[in-house]
Amino acid sequence: MIVKSKGIVLGYMKYGDTSIIARIFTEEGGYGSYIVNSIRSQKSKKSIGHFQPFTILDLVLYVKETRDLQRISEFKSHYPLHHIHQDLVKGSITLFLTEVFSKLLQSEQSPNPELFVFAEDAIKSFDQLTEGVGNFHLQFLLKLGPFLGYAIDDIDNLFSSTDRLPPTNENHEIMDALMKESYGYEVKMTRDSRSLMLDSILLYYQHHAHISKPKSLEVLRSVLN
CATH class of the missing domain: 2.40.50.140 (Nucleic acid-binding proteins)
Known part of the structure; x- marks a missing residue:
């Protein structure tokens, strides 16, 4: 066929x-x-x-x-993508996200048009981003959940189903904004805060989707830091 x-x-x-x-x-x-x-x-x-x-x-x-x-x-x-494959930071984020996305898609053997449109639009936006590039992977993974059946409609959901302690009020507000704002949202955060947020998001998916730790995680951190 x-x-x-x-x-x-x-x-x-x-x-x-x-x-x-x-x-x-x-x-x-x-x-x-x-x-x-x-x-x-x-x-x-x-x-x-x-x-x-x-x-x-x-x-x-x-x-x-x-x-x-x-x-x-x-x-x-x-x-045509003009920047993702020519920029070191965007390229590292792309390698990380494609690894995580592939793991999460293992159960998506049938069509999911809403998820496809979400991913396609996100990639097009990422290629054009000039601000907030270092936060794109956090935003993508936070926004992705509902399309896979994981209702991350509140940041508290990331922590209530795992053993991680709730974030500080400041980090809670940042994560909530990253989830709700459009790609390119610019916010200052420390290296430790960004790592904590990413660890929390990954742990949520590991807990619910049973995915393994991404091999590209440390490479991403070394580039962003």
């Missing part, structure tokens, strides 16, 4: 001598893995750069329901 869909690339691994297996969240099918044949060949007319994290593509997929691993027949850029 041929399926046309937009997709958000979350990463890839080498497959064989010239191909890759890409992890992609698609609008029509949810999260899945797809073979891209001969993309690493010297004769390939398409660049492997299309499969950098958070790239948004227009896809033609060859889907066979009896297979876990599907194939990409055609692809092209849907929305």
Whole structure:
């Protein structure tokens, strides 16, 4: 069956001598893995750069329901990203978020159009951000919850279901603003406060979605600090 869909690339691994297996969240099918044949060949007319994290593509997929691993027949850029892959801070945040997002999407094997629109809009906003860049990952993860069925509609929910102590009043207000304000919200906070907030958010998802600790976490912290 041929399926046309937009997709958000979350990463890839080498497959064989010239191909890759890409992890992609698609609008029509949810999260899945797809073979891209001969993309690493010297004769390939398409660049492997299309499969950098958070790239948004227009896809033609060859889907066979009896297979876990599907194939990409055609692809092209849907929305060119101009800054995410050229900026060190944005690139580090992207690698971290695609790792966490991939873990959370393991259960999203069916379409979730509202979640796709949320992620697509967030990526487009992130690419254009000039302020509040260092807070984007916090905002994204705070805003993400409801689309996955985790009702983070109040910051207290982050702490009531885990063993972490509630934040200070100042940090509580900052986290509440990060969740409710648009991307690019600029607020000054200490390195320790930012780490505490991120730890709290990750612990919430680890508790409810049973995800493991992101391998890219320490890299992100070293770049932001």
